[in-house]
Amino acid sequence: MTDTPFDHLEIALQADASDRLSAEREKCPVQHSSAHDGFWAFLGYEHVGDAARDPETYSSASGVTIPAHAFPMALPPIEADPPLHMQVRGPLLPRLAPGVMNDLEDDLRAMVTGLIDEFIESGSADLAADLSIPFPGMSIGKLMNVPDDDVAMLRHMTAHLMQNSTDTDMIMQAMGFFQKLYEDRLANPAEDLPTAILELEIDGEQIGNEQFLAIMAMVMMAGLDTTANAAGTMFELIGANPEVRQALIDDPAKIPQAVEEFLRYATPLHASGRTTTSDVEVEGCPVGAGDKVLLNWLAANHDPAEFEEPDTLNIERFPNRHFAFGTGPHRCLGIHLARMQLKLLAEEVLARLPDYQVDEASVERYVGVTRGLSSLPVTFTAGTTAS
Ligand code: HEM
Numbered sequence: 001m002t003d004t005p006f007d008h009l010e011i012a013l014q015a016d017a018s019d020r021l022s023a024e025r026e027k028c029p030v031q032h033s034s035a036h037d038g039f040w041a042f043l044g045y046e047h048v049g050d051a052a053r054d055p056e057t058y059s060s061a062s063g064v065t066i067p068a069h070a071f072p073m074a075l076p077p078i079e080a081d082p083p084l085h086m087q088v089r090g091p092l093l094p095r096l097a098p099g100v101m102n103d104l105e106d107d108l109r110a111m112v113t114g115l116i117d118e119f120i121e122s123g124s125a126d127l128a129a130d131l132s133i134p135f136p137g138m139s140i141g142k143l144m145n146v147p148d149d150d151v152a153m154l155r156h157m158t159a160h161l162m163q164n165s166t167d168t169d170m171i172m173q174a175m176g177f178f179q180k181l182y183e184d185r186l187a188n189p190a191e192d193l194p195t196a197i198l199e200l201e202i203d204g205e206q207i208g209n210e211q212f213l214a215i216m217a218m219v220m221m222a223g224l225d226t227t228a229n230a231a232g233t234m235f236e237l238i239g240a241n242p243e244v245r246q247a248l249i250d251d252p253a254k255i256p257q258a259v260e261e262f263l264r265y266a267t268p269l270h271a272s273g274r275t276t277t278s279d280v281e282v283e284g285c286p287v288g289a290g291d292k293v294l295l296n297w298l299a300a301n302h303d304p305a306e307f308e309e310p311d312t313l314n315i316e317r318f319p320n321r322h323f324a325f326g327t328g329p330h331r332c333l334g335i336h337l338a339r340m341q342l343k344l345l346a347e348e349v350l351a352r353l354p355d356y357q358v359d360e361a362s363v364e365r366y367v368g369v370t371r372g373l374s375s376l377p378v379t380f381t382a383g384t385t386a387s
Contacts, residue, residue: 001285008066008258008294012270012371018311021126021299028226030283036067039292040285043322045300045303047282052273053328055081058274058293060330065369066273066294070166073150073210075218078330085329087202088215092333095143104142111138112348113386120352123382126351127356128165128373130363131345132231136236141224146181153177158224164368182209188376190264194220219334219359221369226269227338229372230324231345234259236376239358244315249350255331259342262291264322265313267298268370272326297323298371349352356380 011020032040042048051058061074061081066283070286074080094100107342112135124273141151181194189195197215199300201209202292207215213309221361237243274293279286287293301322304311325332332338349356355379364375 003034043299045306048300128376136227229268232373263324270298353380
């Protein structure tokens, strides 16, 4: 088999990434790329789903980013296999359960309202920089129970690391931040996520310092940039589709279902890596033990074998078994928080600046572990503050 130059990062940066991935999938749904030291790209819904649900063959313990990040350790639960995986994931599940998120709804809505208040009177804003990017940082800051100054630092570190995951200086800065949190919560346990992580037991023993740092870094990376980019791409899609915008203004109860379609369509966490533990044959291709495999969630989410008219944005789509949150044992742990955040953002923006227009020429895209927007300038009819 001949290697291809397939590069998911180069493709994911493009506005027409899903078209380009579909063209690649049609050429060859499983291909071996020479990019990033070589990996197999799985592009079809079935192969991606089967591999994600088979952690014995497709291991996460050697990392889930291609190329590899430069953290000095693996980041559980995402970079862990059984039994460690569930030892970390299991106790965190109730902390991010739907009921807990429902209890947070009013506080989260107040954050969105406050952010919109800062620009509503001016008639213009950057829906990425002024809203989609700061809001997830504020939400995670609340879960982590850290002061506002630390939230600003968390946001800065995450935004940087999601685009430059090999920047060792920034990694050391993040580790220093979490080390202080570790020492503080050891001395002053609280009813918050860091304390819950501190109390995790692995193989019957309370987790150590390094594991705490790794899990905190993972939650930070997973929870900030993903939602920011999901929100930015959602506002871009609403702006580009007037009939969708009107349907959601007329009936806001449609927003949760529409959010699933925005996620499928844009798939901000576009791909994850695995490493095979044994030789397997996929689509006639010899995937060898120890090979890197890329599960391209974005390509799978536009596969016509699963989705009728996959390139049409259809907010009534049902069922919508998309992989924007992954599938299998590593399916997103923050799914209920992310859905709540996106619902609140859409509700508040459509209620308060329903006629926003995107300045398409000034949109700025970026890609790293996730794909999304660093700038989404809009203009709208000025309104009044909520307070
Ligand atoms: C729209 C926003 C989000 C998207 C698109 C997203 C996407 C994903 C995807 C695709 C995976 C699976 C990766 C894999 O199998 O390799 C994942 C896992 C994960 N996500 Fe999210 N995520 C989002 C928000 C969040 C938030 C807000 C949090 C934290 C509060 C979070 C925490 C996690 C964790 C801890 C995992 C690893 C779970 C495990 O390995 O068991 N995510 N996410």
